[in-house]
């Protein structure tokens with residue numbers, strides 16, 4: 001059956017009008033002879049306005065693909081094209097020939113991709129902005145003295161907020177908290193954020209120095225002050241911290257007679273070196289820390305109340321890890337990253353049950369204990385995921401004491417030392433390195449404990 005010409009024409013017309021692509025046909029004079037509904041929508045030009053008119057009345061000549069193809073007679077296939085400044089299309093254009101192979105015009109089919117392009121532009125701008133913000137954030141974090149303190153809990157954010165305020169003043173700060181909870185980290189951050197940051201941060205562990213040496217450590221001595229002293233004299237930590245911060249760690253261990261001397265120095269802002277006749281002006285900010293309950297010590301008479309009040313100007317207590325267990329996942333990822341990078345191992349993932357297991361544990365050694373556990377884990381671990389079993393094996397309850405089957409007999413002295421070393425090691429392990437508790441448990445002074453640790457080569461991070 002022959003399809004009548006008029007039917008074919010209407011069908012073709014209907015087909016072109018329902019297409020989502022814009023169709024435009026120009027004759028060899030550049031006049032628009034066909035313009036479908038999609039073209040009307042894309043270019044916001046009605047058929048009645050454009051049909052019969054020269055296409056250059058609406059577009060710049062160089063932007064009209066139909067005109068280019070009329071000239072070149074070369075068809076164009078699926079090419080990106082921008083007919084108007086804010087219009088983006090993918091265009092196919094082909095020359096039209098009659099039955100005598102005479103060029104009679106050109107037809108373009110254009111798919112509007114302006115929305116996609118705009119979305120892409122927005123996305124790329126957003127990504128650039130994001131990148132920029134990330135850079136800003138990371139440089140800000142690096143600049144931020146508190147950036148080393150990890151954790152997102154309300155408690156830690158509040159502490160950082162308060163500590164930043166304390167850093168702006170020159171007030172004495174007293175930091176309390178369990179062993180390994182981050183007291184020294186906070187003290188360092190306060191110093192770095194303060195106007196004294198360019199000067200020294202000098203830590204002094206009040207519990208580690210034998211009583212007899214404490215005064216010379218803190219105040220220094222003049223040449224020839226006593227036998228065995230350097231003949232040049234030596235500045236004490238208070239002088240060394242000039243313009244900076246003196247961190248009195250474990251201040252609760254300070255002997256009473258030294259408490260008096262410290263208080264006098266703080267009040268009078270000057271010190272005398274041992275054997276010295278002229279006072280030396282001191283300019284230090286004091287940050288003190290302790291895991292002891294100083295108020296109780298004051299009532300027991302083992303800590304002077306006047307020194308306590310002198311230190312307690314700005315007091316802050318760092319909660320134990322169990323009190324802010326919500327910080328644990330963030331700390332875990334931090335330590336995994338740190339140790340995978342320092343031991344050159346791929347970063348493992350951690351199973352949810354392993355994290356649960358860690359959250360259930362009571363962390364007497366706080367963040368130091370968590371950090372040590374992850375260092376051990378990264379040394380031993382070989383898989384891509386950390387399982388609950390890996391954690392259970394490393395947590396103290398799971399530890400089993402393995403007694404050697406046979407040991408070479410030692411002399412009495414050596415045996416005594418060996419037992420002592422073992423006892424010290426076990427106690428330190430049990431208290432997660434807390435020297436004051438260990439010393440008490442072992443029935444010796446902290447200074448003696450330090451001396452013995454040195455003698456037996458026991459290095460325990462303080």
Ligand SMILES: Nc1ncnc2c1ncn2[C@@H]1O[C@H](COP(=O)(O)OP(=O)(O)OP(=O)(O)O)[C@@H](O)[C@H]1O
Nearest residue numbers: 148149150178179180181182183184185367368462
């Ligand atoms: N919030 C934290 N984010 C990351 N690391 C932390 C944090 N708190 C503590 N640490 C790490 O835990 C370890 C112990 O911290 P720090 O020495 O400051 O504790 P401390 O309370 O002063 O301990 P001690 O009372 O035994 O002297 C350090 O390696 C420290 O870097």
